[in-house]
Amino acid sequence: MSADFSFIHKIEQKLAGVLPGWEAQLKMSPPYHESYRTLTPDHKTACVMLLLFPKNGDWYISLIERSSHHPDDKHAGQISFPGGKLDETDPSLAACAIRETFEEIGVAQQSIHILGQLSPLFVFVSNFLVHPFVGYCREYPKFSIHTDEVQTLIEMPVWHFTDDGAKSVTDIRVRNVVLQNVPYYKVHDKMLWGATAMIMSEWEHILRLS
Numbered sequence: 001m002s003a004d005f006s007f008i009h010k011i012e013q014k015l016a017g018v019l020p021g022w023e024a025q026l027k028m029s030p031p032y033h034e035s036y037r038t039l040t041p042d043h044k045t046a047c048v049m050l051l052l053f054p055k056n057g058d059w060y061i062s063l064i065e066r067s068s069h070h071p072d073d074k075h076a077g078q079i080s081f082p083g084g085k086l087d088e089t090d091p092s093l094a095a096c097a098i099r100e101t102f103e104e105i106g107v108a109q110q111s112i113h114i115l116g117q118l119s120p121l122f123v124f125v126s127n128f129l130v131h132p133f134v135g136y137c138r139e140y141p142k143f144s145i146h147t148d149e150v151q152t153l154i155e156m157p158v159w160h161f162t163d164d165g166a167k168s169v170t171d172i173r174v175r176n177v178v179l180q181n182v183p184y185y186k187v188h189d190k191m192l193w194g195a196t197a198m199i200m201s202e203w204e205h206i207l208r209l210s
Helices: 006-016 022-028 033-037 093-105 158-162 195-209
Strands: 044-055 058-066 083-085 113-117 121-123 128-136 150-157 167-174 177-187 190-193
Touching (some): 006 195, 022 177, 121 195, 158 195, 190 195
Antiparallel strands (some): 121 128, 167 177, 177 190
């Protein structure tokens, strides 16, 4: 059974329209959400990829569990999209997202087709303005994770994130601080929260309209 490619066309149309933006992002924001709207003058730029691919007759999304052995990585051990810092050699933001996806999870750059963008989000913890792109592969990708940056590759059915049972709220300890009442998506036995959950929340909103 093959995946329905009409779904891809519908997503491309939705991304070309008016995005739900902050209203959708806010639904999965931690309590200190206003910090995500205060862009600093010296912010850096990063790009991430929400990559769709066919598997078992349906569409899936690739996520990564970041390696936890980098002391300077403020998001170490967390679930996120593949992506990273804009390089001065990147010809565009989309090219950055594609390059980083290849470098982190090995998906051939020529196999990734960009459908559009989600709303940028400022991640104040690391001082990055993150530009999320949505891309897809026509066939199941040949993954090869870069173990220095990625601990685990996670493949999730796309519709998982529209299931209300996949969401919950909890307190999360980050270093010496306990964040209370943090919303998160359940990803197997792990939690997807913070900026990635806020980006996913906008994606969820688009899925519900598709």
